Amino acid sequence: MTSSRQRLHLILDPEVALPGAQRFRFAQLMLILIGIGCTLVDSIPGIDHQLQMAVEMAIALVGLAFAFEYALRLWCAPDLPRLTWLNPAAARWHWALSPAGIVDLLAILPVTGALTWGMILPPDFAAVMVLLFMLKLSAHTPGARLIGRVIYNERRTLLVVMIMFGIVLIAAATLAHIAERADQPEIFGSIPKALWWAIVTLTTTGYGDVVPQTAFGRIIAGFVMISGIGVLALLAGILATGFSEEVKRRDFVRIWELVARVPLFSGIGAQAIADVVARLKARYFPPGAMVVRRGAPGDSMFFIAAGEVEVRLQPESVILSEGMFFGEMALLDRRPRSADIVTLTSCTMLVLAMPDFFQLAGQHPALAKAIEAEAARRRGDG
Amino acid sequence: MTSSRQRLHLILDPEVALPGAQRFRFAQLMLILIGIGCTLVDSIPGIDHQLQMAVEMAIALVGLAFAFEYALRLWCAPDLPRLTWLNPAAARWHWALSPAGIVDLLAILPVTGALTWGMILPPDFAAVMVLLFMLKLSAHTPGARLIGRVIYNERRTLLVVMIMFGIVLIAAATLAHIAERADQPEIFGSIPKALWWAIVTLTTTGYGDVVPQTAFGRIIAGFVMISGIGVLALLAGILATGFSEEVKRRDFVRIWELVARVPLFSGIGAQAIADVVARLKARYFPPGAMVVRRGAPGDSMFFIAAGEVEVRLQPESVILSEGMFFGEMALLDRRPRSADIVTLTSCTMLVLAMPDFFQLAGQHPALAKAIEAEAARRRGDG
């Protein structure tokens, strides 16, 4: 029983890469999208009554599904590895009171309420539902945590840029107020009013509802627009750098775990293994996918981290399984691929692109020699 | 005969760098641009009848040219290296049913139809033609595949950003709907209506047709604009990183193949060769181009991957051909160039810039010694 709870918990974890978890996440995403779509349709004033009945039925079904999901999450909460020392009831309370638990509860409350007390819903039902669904979606998207970590890592630098942004914003509003209040007292009559113009201009949105008319106001506007471009540029640089670093760190950890499954890499030292991990990319293939096509140019080699592939050679096929590699011959001999290679099961491959292959081979001759030995053995066979 | 088919196939391949293929691509691009230009002129209501006749004639000619191209592509389809085991008819069917084949067929259908059944065309003829020409153009542009691969490589990260974008978009529309529906029921009366405002604001386009009026609505708008800048920044970072990585990978493979033609590099080990390849840049020169001008400062050296150059020395000229190099003396002696060097044929050079030259020389002394030996021999000569 514990085992089934643990398995269910893994499937419900938004960061797990198992097929079951991916299918669950896809279904959940679809349900949220259906829920949002129906709620949006429901919110249009004066829509057809029958259509309204249908979409409200759909919303209720989505709500029921989410209530079921909530129950499952509550049930399997205690088996979280990091909370194993708590008793089940305490662990369930712990989850129910965590941000994720509260968001999931909130997402089902309006529907449950509606089902219980009949279809008499508050007029803002649609807006509240959409916001709660959005909250649920951001709590369960795998990328949301990634973006959250990036913002957390760069919080100091982002704060600096935000303070700069605020300084430019308020200074611009004040100067524009001084320049324009005589000509346009209604929209530049006070600094808070001029702030609206300042943010619309500093982000280069430019609605055009508030436009400076005096020469001095326009010169200020010019500088504000250029500052806006500069702020955007700084933000772009900070977020882009932070994002790519965080993605690299996550990928390193993932590939580190997969590399352990390939015997070729087990004998090499710590420095080589770190170099190898930094250069490999994990790629997923469904069953029946053609990984390598005969006659195509060879631009990378593959290590099988999970699954099996079939090498379609003329006399008879060869099966390669977890821990084995292929595709090195086209790289070493600079020739096109000599056979089709097709996945038999769903596979996770570690791909080593040609530039990385040769740079690794140069830095770690032992590794190169092991790969060449295997290629020589295969050439003797084929 | 097979050989002429293979050659034709190479010329029609959008990724091949041969002069014939480049000339073909230029002609094709011109034809598409003429086709689009004429179709656009044709679509203007109430244009001069004679002008209309002329542009429709031009469209018909472009269509005929494309029909001829289609026939050529169909004829030379079987000799694709990777499909060599199929019989010609099957290979032609294979190409005709591939996305590229279908796009090329679609691009000629309306014109063929028009020529067959007279000039009575459907009223949307122009719009459909333009879209089909655009489709054909994107199928044959060499960069389209590159951008496609970048988007494919980064698809997970892009999906994350798109989901974030969607969450901000819908939440913004919902909050603006709550804030503004009392004041502006026509444009914020339902969440789907408010979505239009949200996307115009989140991308900082700011048409100005829909502008929040309440204080709360404007505060939401401010946060949406700043989020828009953040989303743009994230997208910029992801696409820029992915693009530059993909370009590097493609260049590595290209230069790897060219390096094999320079004997100087054949003796050095795998690590050195990977370093060399990463630092070289391929550059194309037409015949008669002055690669190096006497008296100019020396900032790079050149390896001839294809073609011949003439070194214009005072007593008599020297011809250098494929696999030889020049320009190293100005780098080693820190002096201006001592002679004009002009291409005799169209040439592909591998260029090594000064910073890379000295870094390579430091890391691989054997390579530096070989280059210096050649320079010393030439100095003795000159």
Added chain:
Amino acid sequence: MTSSRQRLHLILDPEVALPGAQRFRFAQLMLILIGIGCTLVDSIPGIDHQLQMAVEMAIALVGLAFAFEYALRLWCAPDLPRLTWLNPAAARWHWALSPAGIVDLLAILPVTGALTWGMILPPDFAAVMVLLFMLKLSAHTPGARLIGRVIYNERRTLLVVMIMFGIVLIAAATLAHIAERADQPEIFGSIPKALWWAIVTLTTTGYGDVVPQTAFGRIIAGFVMISGIGVLALLAGILATGFSEEVKRRDFVRIWELVARVPLFSGIGAQAIADVVARLKARYFPPGAMVVRRGAPGDSMFFIAAGEVEVRLQPESVILSEGMFFGEMALLDRRPRSADIVTLTSCTMLVLAMPDFFQLAGQHPALAKAIEAEAARRRGDG
């Protein structure tokens, strides 16, 4: 006495990371925000008289607090380490006449004036106050110096881009003036008038108050918009690169100083220490924070640069203090964390992420051996 002045000076320094200095900065920021908020409210025409009295009282109090801060800064000025050879009076004059001193004086002048001559303030009181507060805020924000240095470092490149921007701007205005002056003489009648359109378009703000109507004017507008995107792209690249380099340089200096407190690093050579510093990140934890949670995956190890932590082991807890490290066992054994680790005091940790740990271990085997020895000793203990 000198010592109390020095300590106060440190607390008032915007770049110092001491807890006292951070608390002071937070209070100062709050005061400035309150001051700005109240001034903004005060500037709204026709607000309630009693509210106005209240906010003016608040502004006066903020002004008094700033006057007190000014007196403190003036008093502790001489003990600046770099000015230690001057006598106190000269040092105070030196500070009072420095940009920071003048800004601080200006920020209190209007309030002091108002308190002295009664509440009869000039009508632009609010705007001037806001600008002075903004000036004070930018003088004391730690990030302002950072951004200032980035702009200083990149000043040549930025100047180049600004000149390019100016060239495009004026050329666009001139061409649009030629194209549009016949149709729209009021807004394109002279080149200075057309400049307003050019800047609104080149920054892609697009208010929409001035729009070209002729075909030629619109073609120019299209090129101006695309140039605007290009300028933005160039600025983004320059600022982003410069910003990230400056942040790295600052972090290197900070971490360099912290590393000296960890004995493990004292024995290794200069090359290793530079590698270590480049890979470590400094992170601050408040007292009672859970740094490592039992059962969580191990993705980094920690060096204590300041403070104490408690390792909560089953039989009894262990206290680790400055210079010691923890978290290496989960990395070495690839297992989840085996204990909770909680800070007892406020701590500064140097964090080494897993990828960096293994790359360092590969490059500097002596360091890896020392860490493994400590882990072995602990395993023997536990």
Added chain:
Amino acid sequence: MTSSRQRLHLILDPEVALPGAQRFRFAQLMLILIGIGCTLVDSIPGIDHQLQMAVEMAIALVGLAFAFEYALRLWCAPDLPRLTWLNPAAARWHWALSPAGIVDLLAILPVTGALTWGMILPPDFAAVMVLLFMLKLSAHTPGARLIGRVIYNERRTLLVVMIMFGIVLIAAATLAHIAERADQPEIFGSIPKALWWAIVTLTTTGYGDVVPQTAFGRIIAGFVMISGIGVLALLAGILATGFSEEVKRRDFVRIWELVARVPLFSGIGAQAIADVVARLKARYFPPGAMVVRRGAPGDSMFFIAAGEVEVRLQPESVILSEGMFFGEMALLDRRPRSADIVTLTSCTMLVLAMPDFFQLAGQHPALAKAIEAEAARRRGDG
């Protein structure tokens, strides 16, 4: 005489860093700005007659100055090092017919014409003058060549993005034309008309003069805006990368030449020298500048590439001249600066920041030892 021509030629060269050349460029920039400013004032319809007389006089003077510059450039043309084998007359013709020569001639023609035939100028005089001044400015700005080289280096990738941009633009215009022509025949009635909307939207300018009204048109608009952000992101990535690479290459060549003047670096090998060059930054100081302030933290060391500095020690000052270095003691001992150091002449320094100092010291122990020996000798002295 030849020598005075060569010197003048150097001063007129926009890429030369000599003080005379910099002063000349500053004067030229001021003249162009005055010329543009006056021409802009002159172009305002109905300005005061006397003001008009004054600005036209100023324009005439600027024109005369440019004519004098043209004569100088023509006179010193032959001594260009790379053209030294031509006779003076041929070299002058060569320069006069080069793009730079033609631009310089064009910039003086209108003024010369106006002075010759009296002040009866064509009505478009102002616009033409501004364009010609802009052309002259871009021909003589040092950054213009840099940006030109970046665009040349990245021309293939930029072309790809531009073709993508064109495809999205035309496809968007076509689809919007289909969606909106029934509702808004005047602005979406033909595809060329819809192109105006497409470019305003794709660059996220959003004037708001043309806005889609139908649901389908708005969905297209949403995708166009997001594509616009993507195109901007790609352009930003390409230009930013290309720009920073080109700047690095230029700096490497500059610093390479300066490094030759420092004897410390003359004994070290090719690999070390390339590492050193990559880490140094050139910085210019005017005479009398305080390079290092006593008591300030030491974060870099300095090598004198040109000029002299005075180290203000207590008993007596020490003069350091070209090829010597200072500032290493604060780095080695981790102490504040022990003396003020002031430039006596205008100086060019090579600056080595602290992180780079320690990384270099680790990689090249011989270099570190030489610097430490000098520091020890100085400590013995001081």
